[in-house]
Amino acid sequence: MRRRAVLLGSCVLLVVAVLASLAIGSNPLGPAEMWRGLVAPDGGEAATIVWDLRMPRTLLGLVVGAALATAGVLLQALTRNPLAEPRVLGLSAGAALGVVTAIAVFDVGTLAG
Structure with missing residues (x-):
């Protein structure tokens, strides 16, 4: 039960971090403006900022994080040392x-x- 709670909490934190990454930048977008640009891209400024600038940055961050996590798990499995x-x-x-x-x-x- 505790493992499920930790996994659910981690997933919620990941979603919050992704949404924050899409909203925060040199030209900050409000939550409603960011959401509108994300789900209904109309070619406006918010949609361009979200899809052309911030989405690639966010996806790259997710991929790099997953790769580093995989490398860490493989290193710990290879050495059979949880502190490797x-x-x-x-x-x-x-x-x-x-x-x-x-x-x-x-x-x-x-x-x-």
């Missing part, structure tokens, strides 16, 4: 070595490099 983290297998040190090597050897100085 990337430093356990040296992943953080390996990533740092790759960045330093790219900067020092290949003269990479930008993010695109």
Whole structure:
């Protein structure tokens, strides 16, 4: 019973976070304006903001969050350690070595490099 309550609470928090992500930005939209732009896009400013700017950001955040959660679960299952983290297998040190090597050897100085 407790597990269901936690799962339901987590789902409610996820929905609230998604709606907040669609409403909050440099041009804040009110709840009614955001909802109207979301469910009945009429080509107006609110619909353009919600669908063209904020929806891709929100979906990308959901996908990245799911990928990080999956990576964490796989790492914990692989090591059979519920407290496992990337430093356990040296992943953080390996990533740092790759960045330093790219900067020092290949003269990479930008993010695109």
